[in-house]
Amino acid sequence: METMSSTPQSQQWFDRAVQVSPGGVNSPVRAFRAVGGTPRFMTSAQGAWLHDADGTRYLDLVGSWGPMLLGHAHPEVIAAVTEAASRGTSFGTPSPPEVELAEEIVARTPVDLVRMVTSGTEATMSAIRLARGFTGRTRVVKFAGCYHGHVDSLLAEAGSGVVTLGLPGSPGIPAHVTADTIVLPYNDRDAVTAAFAEHGDEIACVITEAAAGNMGVVSPLPGFNQFLSETCAAHGALLVSDEVMTGFRVTRSGHWGLDGAQEGWRPDLLTFGKVMGGGFPAAAFGGRADVMALLAPSGPVYQAGTLAGNPVASTAGLTTLRLADDAAYARLDDWSAQARALVSSALDDAGVPHVVQNVGSMFSVVWGLTEPVHDFAGVQRQETHRYTAFFHAMLDAGVYLPPSAYESWFVSAAHDDEALTRMAEALPAAARAAAAATPA
Ligand SMILES: *Cc1c(COP(=O)(O)O)cnc(C)c1O
Numbered sequence: 001m002e003t004m005s006s007t008p009q010s011q012q013w014f015d016r017a018v019q020v021s022p023g024g025v026n027s028p029v030r031a032f033r034a035v036g037g038t039p040r041f042m043t044s045a046q047g048a049w050l051h052d053a054d055g056t057r058y059l060d061l062v063g064s065w066g067p068m069l070l071g072h073a074h075p076e077v078i079a080a081v082t083e084a085a086s087r088g089t090s091f092g093t094p095s096p097p098e099v100e101l102a103e104e105i106v107a108r109t110p111v112d113l114v115r116m117v118t119s120g121t122e123a124t125m126s127a128i129r130l131a132r133g134f135t136g137r138t139r140v141v142k143f144a145g146c147y148h149g150h151v152d153s154l155l156a157e158a159g160s161g162v163v164t165l166g167l168p169g170s171p172g173i174p175a176h177v178t179a180d181t182i183v184l185p186y187n188d189r190d191a192v193t194a195a196f197a198e199h200g201d202e203i204a205c206v207i208t209e210a211a212a213g214n215m216g217v218v219s220p221l222p223g224f225n226q227f228l229s230e231t232c233a234a235h236g237a238l239l240v241s242d243e244v245m246t247g248f249r250v251t252r253s254g255h256w257g258l259d260g261a262q263e264g265w266r267p268d269l270l271t272f273g274k275v276m277g278g279g280f281p282a283a284a285f286g287g288r289a290d291v292m293a294l295l296a297p298s299g300p301v302y303q304a305g306t307l308a309g310n311p312v313a314s315t316a317g318l319t320t321l322r323l324a325d326d327a328a329y330a331r332l333d334d335w336s337a338q339a340r341a342l343v344s345s346a347l348d349d350a351g352v353p354h355v356v357q358n359v360g361s362m363f364s365v366v367w368g369l370t371e372p373v374h375d376f377a378g379v380q381r382q383e384t385h386r387y388t389a390f391f392h393a394m395l396d397a398g399v400y401l402p403p404s405a406y407e408s409w410f411v412s413a414a415h416d417d418e419a420l421t422r423m424a425e426a427l428p429a430a431a432r433a434a435a436a437a438t439p440a
Contacts, residue, residue: 009053013041028161034404035388037395045072047414050400058400059422061339063410065402066213066245066274069332070323071414077278077319084315090307098309101318105276105284108321109243109253110266114286115295116309120244120273121149123285124207126303127269128153131205131238133301134291139199141206143186145215145376148207148242148271157183157376159214159406186212186375187221192231200235205269207240210255213408214245215379216364217357220259229265238291241267244283245408248275248321250360252329258360275324278316281307328413329361335415336361342423350431352386362408367434379406389437390430397426 017024025031025039032039040052048071050060060072070077084097102114117123128140128151140153147160152173155162162170169178182199184191186208196203206228212218225241232239243254247270251257260266268291273283286292294301307313340356340363347354347365355366355373366373367390368383387405394401399422401409 007038007040007052007054007056009055010041011038013053014038029402029404029407032403034384035391037392039403040395040400047071047073048412048416048419056398058395058398059419060400061409061411062400062402062407063412064279066249066408066410067277067279068410068412069249069275070278070320070328071412072279074320074323074414076323077316080319081278081280081312081316084312087311089312090310092306095309095311095314097311097314097318101276101282101309101314101321102284104318104321105272105286108248109270109272109286110256110260111270111286111292112289113292114284115292115303116314117283117285117303117305118281118307118310118313119149120242120271120283121151122305123244123271123273123283124148124154124240124242125151127240127271127285127287128205128207129303130285130291130294130301131240131269133294133299135204135237137202137204137237138180139182139202139204140180141182141184141192141195141203143208143212143376144183145186145218145379146207146209146212146242147214148209149244152177153181154207156181159212159376161404185377186215186218187224188375189224189227192228196231196235196237200237203232203235203237205238205240206232207242210241210243210246210270211250211258211359211362213359213362214406215376216366216382216406217359217362217408218374218379219357219359221374223263225255225259225267226263226265229260229267232268238268240269240271242271244271244273246359246362247272248324249332249410250362252324252326255359275320276317277313278318278320280310280313280316282310282313282317324413331413332361332411332415335420336363336411338420339363339411339415339423342420342427346427346431347434349428350435352431352434361411364405364408367405383437383439385439386434386437388440390434393430393433394426397429398422399426399430 247254269287
């Protein structure tokens, strides 16, 4: 494992950070608690590469947890943002960029109307409120291992940092707030049918990640999302498809481009974030016109935001989406496929049982198992100690992976042959470290 002295600047920043911030970070998984060691303090980034405070350059497979679809500091995005910022950073009035971004989202996705917010958490929170307002019902169905931001009612059996840190849920959330949340196993049609049989006329909505990416990557089984859509429709409930991670990443639209668009159905509401902000705090929710019409000021369901639709953030998102053409998605998919093959063959060579799971260009590894997993119980059977060893060996070789086995790896359109070479050079030793790892 690494020594502190290899990262003296990051260590100094971390020492300062813990004096002034809980755990030294502003989002839990960044703290490296699951893998140990000193979190790297990054000072700049370009394309597929990150640079830390000690001057080390890393190939980035986190991409700011998803937003950096084009890679870091894309020159056209930076130019557009700089120009927008020079004209003022926030007006507190409507402005053209938010309209153009909304038009782009409406053109790419199955939403009729869209409302901008500033984080994915706000998007799902607002979508749930709207679904409850529209249906006049209170219960919400979610799936174990799916993460929808840190919304009180949705933190029950959530993925991402909640599972990384082994938290059972979270203190500070009154029991009555989660009493209306029904948590079901992901991909389990029978459980959904049973929940609707028992509570059908009380369920406001089912919220699901369009494809799960916060327990590692777990695809919906073929037809599962369509089944959710039909089941909701049959019971007067709404389907909320959370595309905060997958939106504008796995296809031009998101995961809906892989199932709903082909199968001829659409979610009632969708949530977006990450890519649509181009690295700035911008997110959105949208959907059916008759449902969205209930939002204030056109309807009675209240929702608002001081910085919502911010002109600089909207410009970053809009420029990113305009540059994300078919060629960019083809590059992402191609690079991801090559990287997955490299990872898999290195692990095979080292004798590490594994499954590489992907949804489009998003992927992660299930450690120590040989069959794909389809739900949270499945991914929890994996051997995370192998990832800890693998993670540190990759980091030492200059590849920055998510500091948790329960997170997706993200690639960008800037990931090129040099990036693949870095992967290929780093993998054999990391795979051997994973093979040699023993449980803590
Ligand atoms: C990241 C994420 C969120 C939360 O978004 P924030 O901007 O971090 O609040 C919600 N849902 C999914 C599927 C996500 O991946």
